[in-house]
Amino acid sequence: MxxxxxxxxxxxxxxxxxxxxxxxxxxxxxxxxADHIPTDIMTxxxxxxxxxxxxxxxxxxxSPNGAGYPRIPGIYSDEQRDAWKSVVxxxxxxxxxxxxxxxxxxxxxxxLNMPDDAEILAPSPVPFxxxxxxxxxxxxxxxxxxxxxxxxKIESTIQEYVDASKRAIEAGFDGVxxxxxxxxxxxxxxxxxxxTRTDNYGGSIENRNRFAIExxxxxxxAIGKEKTGIRxxxxxxxxxxxxxxxxxxxxxxxTKALNEIGLLYIHIVDHSxxxxxxxxxxxxxxxxxxxxxxxxxxxxxxxxxxxxxxxxVENKGDLIAFGRPFISNPDLVYRLKHNIELAxxxxxTFYTPGPEGYIDYPEAES
Ligand SMILES: Cc1cc2nc3c(=O)[nH]c(=O)nc-3n(C[C@H](O)[C@H](O)[C@H](O)COP(=O)(O)O)c2cc1C
Numbered sequence: 001m002x003x004x005x006x007x008x009x010x011x012x013x014x015x016x017x018x019x020x021x022x023x024x025x026x027x028x029x030x031x032x033x034a035d036h037i038p039t040d041i042m043t044x045x046x047x048x049x050x051x052x053x054x055x056x057x058x059x060x061x062x063s064p065n066g067a068g069y070p071r072i073p074g075i076y077s078d079e080q081r082d083a084w085k086s087v088v089x090x091x092x093x094x095x096x097x098x099x100x101x102x103x104x105x106x107x108x109x110x111x112l113n114m115p116d117d118a119e120i121l122a123p124s125p126v127p128f129x130x131x132x133x134x135x136x137x138x139x140x141x142x143x144x145x146x147x148x149x150x151x152x153k154i155e156s157t158i159q160e161y162v163d164a165s166k167r168a169i170e171a172g173f174d175g176v177x178x179x180x181x182x183x184x185x186x187x188x189x190x191x192x193x194x195x196t197r198t199d200n201y202g203g204s205i206e207n208r209n210r211f212a213i214e215x216x217x218x219x220x221x222a223i224g225k226e227k228t229g230i231r232x233x234x235x236x237x238x239x240x241x242x243x244x245x246x247x248x249x250x251x252x253x254x255t256k257a258l259n260e261i262g263l264l265y266i267h268i269v270d271h272s273x274x275x276x277x278x279x280x281x282x283x284x285x286x287x288x289x290x291x292x293x294x295x296x297x298x299x300x301x302x303x304x305x306x307x308x309x310x311x312x313v314e315n316k317g318d319l320i321a322f323g324r325p326f327i328s329n330p331d332l333v334y335r336l337k338h339n340i341e342l343a344x345x346x347x348x349t350f351y352t353p354g355p356e357g358y359i360d361y362p363e364a365e366s
Pocket of ligand 1: 025027028058101103179181182231269270271273274299300301302321322323324325350
């Protein structure tokens with residue numbers, strides 16, 4: 001039986017026509033070269049999944065300083081831009097739309113993973129001490145103590161986001177998603193345990209929100225607010241972020257500022273399905289209420305059409321993102337529509353190089 005849910009209906013996201021309300025969530029898969037250049041198998045991978053209404057790419061480094069993981073792709077050179085073109089062309093030729101997620105890893109980096117001239121920067125010299133960073137050369141390593149960003153570095157980093165966004169548009173992307181979630185550079189500014197500054201960029205909610213707002217504004221001005229979204233993870237604990245008791249106030253203030261800029265969407269992360277504390281419904285509702293000019297994408301833990309459709313019908317969000325189900329089900333939209341059982345992903349090949357566990361998941365037999 002075929003589902004006739006709203007989830008599968010065409011929709012407009014500002015000027016963008018989407019073939020359904022299903023989003024492929026951004027997922028780092030580490031299939032670029034050691035020099036952070038996209039590869040042909042990435043074109044195959046995204047092409048296979050282009051039945052999604054909107055694909056958001058894996059986190060892409062806007063700067064050598066943001067390329068903290070091995071083999072993540074970048075968008076800080078013309079060579080990288082040109083290599084992305086075939087990915088975009090493939091997705092577009094299948095009727096899909098695609099945004100690039102700009103992920104600056106900040107302190108979640110290791111020199112061995114990065115270009116030679118890269119610097120490991122963060123709002124404050126606070127290292128992540130609970131886990132190790134994987135490197136291809138020497139396996140797991142301690143995270144370094146990052147260098148505290150000067151005001152000049154903050155300015156040049158914002159410019160890197162702008163240049164990266166322009167390159168993404170030149171490559172044909174429909175827009176960019178600023179990664180403000182999951183403990184990377186922008187959330188390192190948002191969170192008081194990673195931002196201990198006492199200048200304009202730290203010490204108060206207004207100051208800790210400043211970098212996120214400035215990056216969003218600069219990108220929106222460079223490529224268009226209708227082409228700029230942001231991902232946020234209130235109450236997230238990934239990569240050593242510690243929740244604090246003013247989170248509701250902080251994210252409400254942040255949302256108001258992003259609404260004023262006129263960003264296309266806020267993409268809310270809820271990783272409770274991955275074992276982290278639940279994100280209270282109240283903060284999701286507050287973000288939605290204060291973001292009247294744009295759309296809300298909800299993500300985390302969706303495994304079927306019914307629950308995803310319910311949250312759209314109940315007006316909790318406009319689009320629903322699926323992450324892990326897209327890894328192992330290239331034809332996820334078809335499977336959801338026809339109630340076909342979903343295949344489980346193989347965690348062992350999430351970040352390994354090469355085609356295995358990447359482009360070899362079969363489609364369901366129709
Ligand atoms: C292998 C893998 C890589 C991921 N990489 C990213 C990333 O680059 N950027 C990001 O914002 N989230 C990333 N995530 C989080 C997902 O976008 C998503 O929020 C998470 O998987 C929860 O959704 P799900 O329950 O549908 O999988 C990643 C998740 C996985 C499983």
